[in-house]
Amino acid sequence: MLEVAISHNDTVSCLTLSGELDISTVEKFRLSVENIPETVNEVHLDFYGVEFVDSTGIGSLVQVMNQLRGQDIKVLIKRIPKEIFEVFDLLGIPELMGEAYFKRLN
Amino acid sequence: MSKAVYKEKINKYFKTYVNILVILVLSIILIIQFVLYLEILFSDLIYDTQLKARNLANFISGYNRLDEEKLKYEMQFLGKDSYKIVKIQLLSLDKKTNRWKEEYVKEEKFNIELSNAEKRIAAIGSSLFQKKQQVWYNGEGFIAEGTALVDAGTRVAVEVDANGFIRQQILAAVILALLMTGIVITMILEYRLVIIRLYKPLDNLISGMKIISRGNMNYRIPVVKLDELGRFIESFNDMVAELKKSREDLEHEISVTKEQREKVFKIYKDVIFAVTQGKLILVRKDELSFCVDEGEKMAEVKIAKNEDVGQARLVTKQLINGFFPQYNKTQKLLICISEAATNIVRHAGSGTMTIRRIAENTIRYVFEDQGPGMDFNDLPSMVFYKGFSSKVSLGCGFSIIYNFVDKLILSTSKYGTTVAFDVKFSNEQYESECAAAALLQD
Numbered sequence: 001m002l003e004v005a006i007s008h009n010d011t012v013s014c015l016t017l018s019g020e021l022d023i024s025t026v027e028k029f030r031l032s033v034e035n036i037p038e039t040v041n042e043v044h045l046d047f048y049g050v051e052f053v054d055s056t057g058i059g060s061l062v063q064v065m066n067q068l069r070g071q072d073i074k075v076l077i078k079r080i081p082k083e084i085f086e087v088f089d090l091l092g093i094p095e096l097m098g099e100a101y102f103k104r105l106n
Numbered sequence: 107m108s109k110a111v112y113k114e115k116i117n118k119y120f121k122t123y124v125n126i127l128v129i130l131v132l133s134i135i136l137i138i139q140f141v142l143y144l145e146i147l148f149s150d151l152i153y154d155t156q157l158k159a160r161n162l163a164n165f166i167s168g169y170n171r172l173d174e175e176k177l178k179y180e181m182q183f184l185g186k187d188s189y190k191i192v193k194i195q196l197l198s199l200d201k202k203t204n205r206w207k208e209e210y211v212k213e214e215k216f217n218i219e220l221s222n223a224e225k226r227i228a229a230i231g232s233s234l235f236q237k238k239q240q241v242w243y244n245g246e247g248f249i250a251e252g253t254a255l256v257d258a259g260t261r262v263a264v265e266v267d268a269n270g271f272i273r274q275q276i277l278a279a280v281i282l283a284l285l286m287t288g289i290v291i292t293m294i295l296e297y298r299l300v301i302i303r304l305y306k307p308l309d310n311l312i313s314g315m316k317i318i319s320r321g322n323m324n325y326r327i328p329v330v331k332l333d334e335l336g337r338f339i340e341s342f343n344d345m346v347a348e349l350k351k352s353r354e355d356l357e358h359e360i361s362v363t364k365e366q367r368e369k370v371f372k373i374y375k376d377v378i379f380a381v382t383q384g385k386l387i388l389v390r391k392d393e394l395s396f397c398v399d400e401g402e403k404m405a406e407v408k409i410a411k412n413e414d415v416g417q418a419r420l421v422t423k424q425l426i427n428g429f430f431p432q433y434n435k436t437q438k439l440l441i442c443i444s445e446a447a448t449n450i451v452r453h454a455g456s457g458t459m460t461i462r463r464i465a466e467n468t469i470r471y472v473f474e475d476q477g478p479g480m481d482f483n484d485l486p487s488m489v490f491y492k493g494f495s496s497k498v499s500l501g502c503g504f505s506i507i508y509n510f511v512d513k514l515i516l517s518t519s520k521y522g523t524t525v526a527f528d529v530k531f532s533n534e535q536y537e538s539e540c541a542a543a544a545l546l547q548d
Contacts, residue, residue, distance in 0.1 A: 001416075020419075023448045024412035052419070052437075054444035055503040083437045090506060 001025070003049070004032040013040040018049025021057030029057075033064050041073055048079040048105060053087055065097055078103040112334075122300050126293055133289045140282050144275060151271050152240050154189055155252035159264040162194065163254035166262060177212070190217045192249065193265035199258075206261060216247045218269040228272045231279070241268050248272045307335045311342075323350035374482065386508065388482075389517045397515045397526055398472055401464030409473075410456035415447040418459045422471070425461060430531040438510050439529055445503025446473040446525050453477050454523065467531045468512075476522040485516075 002025035005016040013036045021029060036043060045061075053061075065075045080088065085104050088094055094102045165180050181191050196210035220228070228248065232241075241250045248268040255261050307330060314327030326343045329336045375388040389397060404425060407418045419440045426436055443459070450457040454477025462470045480488075488504040508514055511527035518524070 020416060022412075022419075022444055023415050023451060052440060052444070054441045054448065055506060056444075056448050086437070087441060090509075 002028055004029065006032065006035060008037065008040060010039055012042045012044065013037070014044040014046060016046040016049065018051075020052040021050060021060070022052065022054050023056045026056055026060035029060055030064060033068065036068075036073075043068055043073055043075050045075065045077045046079050047077055047081065047084060050081065050084055053084050055091060058088065058091055058093055062093065062097065065101075076101055076103065079105045081105050118303075119300070122296065126296050129289060129293055129296070133286070136285065137282070140278065144278060147271065147274065148241075151189065151250050151266075151268060152252070155250045155264060155266045156254070157252075158189075158191060158266065159252035159254040159262055162264060163256045163262045166196070166260070167256045174212075181212070181214070189250070189270070190214065190267045191264055192216055192247075192267050193263075195263040196256075197261045197263060199261075201259075209260075216267050216269060218247075218267060218273065220247060220269050220272065224273060224276055227276050227279075231272075231275065241271070307331070307339070311335070311339055314339075315342075318346055323353065371482075378485075382508075385512070386514045386516065389515060391517055391519050391521065394517045394524055397470075397517075398460075398474070398524065401462040401470060403460060403462050404469075405461040407459045408456070409447050409450045409459055409475075412451060415444055415451060418447040419443050421459075422461065425469075426531075430467075433531050435510075441503075442507045442510050442527065442529075443471065445506055446471070446527075448503065449473070449525070450475045450477070453480070457522075464528065468528050469531065470526055470528050472524065472526040474522065474524045479518045479520050479523050482518070 002017065002019035002021060005018075007014050007016070015032060017029070019025065033043075061077075068075050080102060082105065085102070088102060162177075162180065165177070169176065177194070181194065192214045194210075194212045195208060197206040198209050199205070200207050225243075228243075232243075241248055243249075244265070248271070249265045250268045250271070251263065251265050253261055253263045310330075311327055314325060317325045323346060326346070327339045329339050329343075332340075371388070371390070378386050378388055405421050407421050408414060409418060422440060422443045423436060426433055426439070447459060450459075450473055454475030457473060457475030457477070460472040460474070462472065464470045507525075507527055510529075512530050513528040515526040516524070
């Protein structure tokens with residue numbers, strides 16, 4: 001199960017994800033990004049509520065990030081739980097996409 | 107096919123058909139002759155009867171009066187041949203009424219008696235040939251009648267025994283029927299001969315072809331005659347022999363290739379075993395049952411759709427919470443489960459996950475599917491490639507599984523793939539933490 005809540009002002013859109021990001025939910029995640037208004041130039045993905053992520057989930061995350069970057073939108077992933085960040089790290093995603101865009105939960 | 111053989115073949119069929127035609131024509135001629143012969147017999151009888159009447163009339167007019175003694179003698183004389191006179195009538199014309207009046211009558215017995223069967227057949231015959239009314243049945247037997255004038259006022263009528271004639275007719279009809287039957291049988295036999303000659307070898311050919319097509323390459327269709335069909339069968343047999351040979355060659359080739367592949371597989375397996383220090387084990391399909399059936403089965407989850415991946419994780423999590431509540435790497439194990447289950451959904455469509463306890467602290471997770479299998483050549487890059495590339499599906503999460511588990515067993519063929527991995531659950535960390543806590547309390 002994955003819940004995506006979107007809130008945005010003129011320039012920043014925030015997607016709050018909660019639940020599991022795997023093969024059964026990646027489609028929902030990808031579709032939710034389509035709803036971002038054109039005026040937005042920065043997207044925050046709040047991973048605080050994400051309980052699980054696997055390579056499929058990360059694959060879609062990378063895809064979404066590349067897609068938004070293609071539209072000149074800055075993507076920031078914030079409040080990543082420790083366990084989820086370990087998975088990111090395991091697959092070398094921060095390295096691939098730029099470590100500055102991944103903010104751990106303190 | 108040479109011209110001579112072709113000619114011979116044509117001749118053979120030609121002869122057969124000419125035979126049939128000749129028999130047909132001859133039998134038609136025979137029937138016509140028979141009918142004519144019967145016609146002659148009939149007119150002979152009528153003529154004879156008429157002659158007898160004429161003779162008697164001459165005799166009576168010669169004596170100018172009726173002399174019974176002499177008439178009897180004359181009758182005996184006239185009845186000596188096969189057609190005996192059975193009745194003589196002398197009729198005189200009554201000038202007042204202008205009708206013939208019977209003046210004298212003399213009857214004799216029939217020479218030949220017909221049996222009931224003969225009578226029945228004769229009845230059928232007379233109903234068939236109704237125009238021959240000069241011969242009829244008078245209650246006792248068949249008779250033919252002839253009349254002649256003695257003078258203007260006197261007439262003699264003679265009835266002749268025609269039973270013999272009827273018997274002859276019946277005999278002739280029976281002979282004709284027998285003859286016709288014979289002809290029909292002969293013609294059928296002749297025709298069947300053609301059919302057998304032509305179709306029997308074809309039947310042999312077809313049934314032989316069926317036997318060969320069922321896979322019996324050693325069967326040869328028998329060649330009975332070296333006609334064009336025989337030659338065809340011969341070359342067909344040659345073709346089958348050639349096919350058999352090339353199939354054997356091919357089978358040999360395949361077995362050699364198979365052997366080589368086995369060798370390559372073994373080397374591959376040994377190299378991988380050595381490189382991974384026994385952590386990654388490749389097995390053939392036939393060696394798999396041991397790995398899959400080891401230990402005690404704890405749970406089984408069907409994996410067919412995306413949601414089942416989550417179900418597989420849930421079941422895994424519940425079991426760990428029940429058996430090893432202090433285990434602290436659950437999240438990483440769940441990722442391994444998720445990767446393996448996702449692979450099944452993506453590449454095979456459906457399969458199963460089985461959880462088995464193979465030792466006190468060791469659990470084996472077995473993922474089986476009947477998918478198209480994977481290419482062994484991709485295996486090193488899948489397993490040993492560290493990190494994640496921008497391509498979503500590359501790696502299939504194998505490197506994650508490989509890096510986490512204690513032992514990874516892999517078997518893949520065109521009939522399906524099995525991935526099994528063992529995880530050791532140690533409570534060491536927990537125990538040392540407990541020990542540290544105890545120390546602190548002291």
